[in-house]
Amino acid sequence: MAQIGKAPCDDTLILHGASAQEGACPEASKPWVLAAAIVGSSMAFIDGTVVNVALPAIQADLRATAFQAQWVVESYALLLAALLLVGGALGDHFGRRRIFAIGVGIFAIASVACGLSGSVQQLIAARAVQGIGGALLVPGSLALISAAFPEKERGKAIGIWSGFSGITAAAGPVLGGFLVDHFSWTWAFLINVPMALLVLWIAWRHVPESHGSSASGGLDLVGALLATAGLGGIVYAFIEAPTQHWSSPPVLAALGIGVVASAGFVAAERRAHTPMLPLALLRIGNFSGANLLTLLLYAALGGGLYFFPLNLIQVQGYSATVAGAALLPFILIMFALSGWAGQLVDRFGPRLPLVIGPAIAAAGFALFAVPGVGASYWSGFFPAVVVLGFGMTVTVAPLTTTVMNAVGPEQAGVASGVNNAVSRAAAVLAIAVFGVIMAWAFDGTLSESLRGMGASPEATAFLAGERSKLAGAALPPGVDAATAAALKKAVAESFVAGFRWVMLLSAGLAVLSALSAWLMIGGGAAPADAAPDRHRTG
Incomplete structure (x- = not known):
């Protein structure tokens, strides 16, 4: 998700x-x-x-x-x-x-x-x-x-x-x-x-068949390769670091490739005839502010919600069907209120909804950190899903409108494409980074729990080899039912500890996205002739 x-x-x-x-x-x-x-x-x-x-x-x-x-x-x-x-x-x-x-x-x-x-x-x-x-x-x-x-x-x-x-x-x-x-x-x-x-x-x-009017402009293949290498290197380093460690040559090499390729991407975009990312757009205050908000908020959304179905299925014991339905209220809220949200920029200008929406989303992420092991969906997770859905509804249509109004009609296609790609790249990076946070919290909590319950050296050693599976860790063979239940509970609580860190970090990123809107996006309402039609946003 x-x-x-x-x-x-x-x-x-x-x-x-x-x-x-x-x-x-x-x-x-x-x-x-x-x-x-x-x-x-x-x-x-x-x-x-x-x-x-x-x-x-x-x-x-x-x-x-x-x-x-x-x-x-x-x-x-x-x-x-x-x-x-x-x-x-x-x-x-x-x-x-x-x-x-x-x-x-x-x-x-x-x-x-x-x-x-x-x-x-x-x-x-x-x-x-x-x-x-x-x-x-x-x-x-x-x-x-x-x-x-x-x-x-x-x-x-x-x-x-x-x-x-x-x-x-x-x-x-x-x-x-x-x-x-x-x-x-x-x-x-x-x-x-x-x-x-x-x-x-x-x-x-x-x-x-049809062709675009820019067919003679050229393709930014160098930019695409550098963007892939930059994202790929950084993502590899963060995903593999918990198992290979930060000091391992493959992780260091991947991180170095990612950083160098990312710097090369910026340099290449300065020289490209038809760049993927026209850097001049970033000098437009509302456009750069909207994309910074997108980067932070969609990192929170993509990184946080990646772990949500894992929590529901592996920790709470829900079926895959129920876990798949868990975010239905989120989607229905966005669908039902999208028309109303599309009018917010015209009424209040872009800054207010882009501050309030992410702030509400931050509260939703914080609510996800409340339920423990064995939580009911309706009392534990449903309020978080509803609040997060409302916060994203207040944000998305005004965000799209702000991106489009920040540039002229001739640059609208590029601007919308860049913002769309930023949201996807943010989720890619966040899943990798949040995985490190999850592994750190899971390992620390599990070690403390095993010491507190006086687990045998054999059980501790077995679970040490299973830690890389997080909540999917198998239990040691041959242990009695009471010990198995205690170990299972320790694994589940360790995942919940990591999940709470992830969701609180998501809440922090959402707050930072609201702050970026407050500092970087203008507060005036859009002129009537500049705002796209409401059915065109989202």
Whole structure:
């Protein structure tokens, strides 16, 4: 659930991706184009939320450590975040339908490879390929709508697309949990195959080809490679440090590559003819403030919610289906109140909602730190989900509007793409960093608990070898029932201790995002002619 629902600025990527061929799509093809975009993007939305619900089953079946389980999520999300903007540019250059179909094909083949994986290493590799397919598929699905519908019709198309996206976000984790509970985690991936075949058939028979007006501008492949290396090196270092230690050569080398590649990315963007990240945009106060807020808040959201289903399934004992449904109130609140939230910038200006929204979200994250082992969902987690959902609802539409209003119409597509990518990269980095915090708190609490209960040296040594599995740790064989129950409780309480640290850190990041809005974003209401239509935000 690291990426729950749509990322910010998804809808505006449709709005401002219009091509020179706008309106050239035959009327009979428009419903088919919309269907292809909806089903195609639904594959990515489902995959982004289902996998976390399946992780406990994957970890148990493939005997994976918690850090290998992190890679199952991170390998996909890292390549999606790093290559997303290049994927959109490839569609402009070589044909949106062609690149979209290639992305769907890669995604489907990789999904089959995921489902057939016999080891966690194979699954991680297949997920990385899935991320490449997603980087072509996600912007391609949005660009198809942009190319097919002229501006006067695009608002209705966006509304339909957004509505189905909301349904997908709500149903995806529940469906994934049902498949895990009643069949196998492999079906959480194989469900993509019939969807992909349907999309490819529609694209082949009914979707016209289109190209972007910037087709002659060039591709920032150097920037994409450096962004991937930068993100990948830093993520590798943080995920592997708890097991290999910070002083190990692979971790130090990865961290060095990540830092150098990140610096190289900034240098390359200064010289690139068509950069992924035009650095001049960062000199615009509202744009840089909105992206700093996005980085901090979506790091909190992605990093914190990664551990939520693990807590529900491995510690609280919930089924995968129930864990998949746990965030339904979050999604329903955002869906029900999105129209109201879209009017906040016009009424109060951008600063106030972008301070209040993250502050409410911070309270939601703090509430997640309250429940202990054996907590009831309704009294323990439901209030946190509701408060967090309301805080994000107050934030997301005003955040998108602020990004779009910060730049001129000619830069709106780039600005929305950058903000969208920032939100995804933030989640990738946060999952890696929060994993270090979780491991530190888990190890410390477990050691203290084992000493306090007078655990035998044999049991202590066995659990030392299982610590890398966190709450998925197996119990020593041959111990009596009372000892097994005490050890199980110690493992569960150690995970909860780490979960509390993660959620309080998420709350702190949300507070910092509110502070960044207060200091960096202007407080005046947007002019009536500058604000996008309310159905265009989100």
